[in-house]
Amino acid sequence: MESEFKQEDQVELKRSTKKRVLSIDIPQFATDLLEKLKEKYIFDFIVPDPHSREETIKKIHKAAERNTYDACFWVFKNAPISPFTKEMLGPLMPSCRLFITGAAGYDDLDIEWMAANGAYAANAQNAPTEGTAIMNLLLFLSVLRGSREAEQTMRSGKWHGNLPLMEDPRGKIVGIIGMGAIGKSFAQKIISLGGRVIYNNRTRLSKEEEESLDVQYVNFDELLTTSDVISVNCPLTLSTKNLLSKNEFQKMKDGVYILNTARGNIIDEEAFIEAIQSGKVSRAGLDVFVNEPSPNPFWLTCDKVTVQPHWGGFTTSTAVKVEEAILENIDTFFKTGRPLNPVNTPAIQL
Numbered sequence: 001m002e003s004e005f006k007q008e009d010q011v012e013l014k015r016s017t018k019k020r021v022l023s024i025d026i027p028q029f030a031t032d033l034l035e036k037l038k039e040k041y042i043f044d045f046i047v048p049d050p051h052s053r054e055e056t057i058k059k060i061h062k063a064a065e066r067n068t069y070d071a072c073f074w075v076f077k078n079a080p081i082s083p084f085t086k087e088m089l090g091p092l093m094p095s096c097r098l099f100i101t102g103a104a105g106y107d108d109l110d111i112e113w114m115a116a117n118g119a120y121a122a123n124a125q126n127a128p129t130e131g132t133a134i135m136n137l138l139l140f141l142s143v144l145r146g147s148r149e150a151e152q153t154m155r156s157g158k159w160h161g162n163l164p165l166m167e168d169p170r171g172k173i174v175g176i177i178g179m180g181a182i183g184k185s186f187a188q189k190i191i192s193l194g195g196r197v198i199y200n201n202r203t204r205l206s207k208e209e210e211e212s213l214d215v216q217y218v219n220f221d222e223l224l225t226t227s228d229v230i231s232v233n234c235p236l237t238l239s240t241k242n243l244l245s246k247n248e249f250q251k252m253k254d255g256v257y258i259l260n261t262a263r264g265n266i267i268d269e270e271a272f273i274e275a276i277q278s279g280k281v282s283r284a285g286l287d288v289f290v291n292e293p294s295p296n297p298f299w300l301t302c303d304k305v306t307v308q309p310h311w312g313g314f315t316t317s318t319a320v321k322v323e324e325a326i327l328e329n330i331d332t333f334f335k336t337g338r339p340l341n342p343v344n345t346p347a348i349q350l
């Protein structure tokens with residue numbers, strides 16, 4: 001039977017049935033995969049304003065006026081445009097059924113609002129693991145060797161001045177809070193340097209995994225009281241906000257070292273600063289802060305703290321993995337109705 005549509009209509013019909021994806025930023029690393037997916041799906045790109053969430057929101061809303069989107073994602077450098085809420089993404093509804101962050105953490109996504117409106121939220125899960133574990137190692141070595149103070153002393157023309165001798169990793173007890181992907185990778189690096197790893201996790205690892213990683217489970221209080229170095233590697237949730245506060249600092253060894261590559265709000269900032277000023281914490285290594293990208297000026301001026309601008313995942317190999325993870329989530333979602341790494345459960349499944 002002859003089609004009731006003219007050829008142009010059929011082309012148009014074919015075009016309009018293609019799924020459409022809004023990309024907040026332009027992927028630059030997984031370009032082969034992107035080109036391949038462009039044969040199946042339409043991608044529109046907007047470049048976020050690096051200094052203004054409001055301007056970025058306007059661009060997203062303008063895109064939503066012009067087109068209907070089935071999925072939306074963002075890649076890197078989220079801090080200036082975060083959080084990802086109804087205010088920002090509302091006009092993409094009701095058609096948009098998938099939002100993907102290029103991060104592993106998803107505390108800055110309103111996943112409940114997305115779920116209530118039938119949309120999945122997904123993350124890049126393990127893509128930033130190795131890059132962030134290496135950042136954890138960099139901060140670990142930096143605090144033990146006092147590299148921040150040594151660099152500062154040399155730059156001020158005093159060579160090594162009156163700096164005391166620094167510490168080595170061998171024999172140090174490292175307490176990891178959150179033995180997930182990053183915690184495990186960091187633990188392996190510590191063991192290879194001769195350190196000992198104890199950990200606390202929401203769920204204890206199997207005996208086999210503990211043995212193969214060479215790590216020992218302890219309760220939270222024991223971790224606080226026995227660690228020479230405490231590394232924060234759990235997600236920020238309602239129950240981990242201010243997990244380390246005044247009471248917890250009091251229980252720690254005098255002169256403890258603190259590392260945080262997870263999220264700033266897991267440590268009560270006021271109590272943390274007080275613990276550094278009093279000498280309870282001898283040095284800290286931080287990749288994450290409260291109120292990014294404008295952290296408390298204390299962190300930028302204190303010589304006892306090594307700071308990095310949420311930089312754990314900013315390596316070329318991580319960037320490839322992150323973009324691939326995002327694109328694979330999209331492809332899988334359009335093929336099966338479910339993304340690879342969902343972090344919520346939509347109330348209405350379509």
Ligand SMILES: NC(=O)c1ccc[n+]([C@@H]2O[C@H](COP(=O)([O-])OP(=O)(O)OC[C@H]3O[C@@H](n4cnc5c(N)ncnc54)[C@H](O)[C@@H]3O)[C@@H](O)[C@H]2O)c1
Pocket residue numbers: 103104105106125126128129132177178179180181182183200201202203233234235236239240261262263287288310311312313314
């Ligand atoms: N700095 C960066 O660039 C960067 C990059 C990636 C991830 N991150 C952060 O690191 C966090 C960890 O990443 P991951 O990939 O290892 O996540 P993951 O989900 O693999 O591991 C997190 C672990 O924390 C445990 N946990 C949850 N609540 C806990 C609690 N109250 N006490 C102890 N353990 C608890 C979980 O059981 C899980 O094993 C992310 O949530 C994210 O916030 C930061």
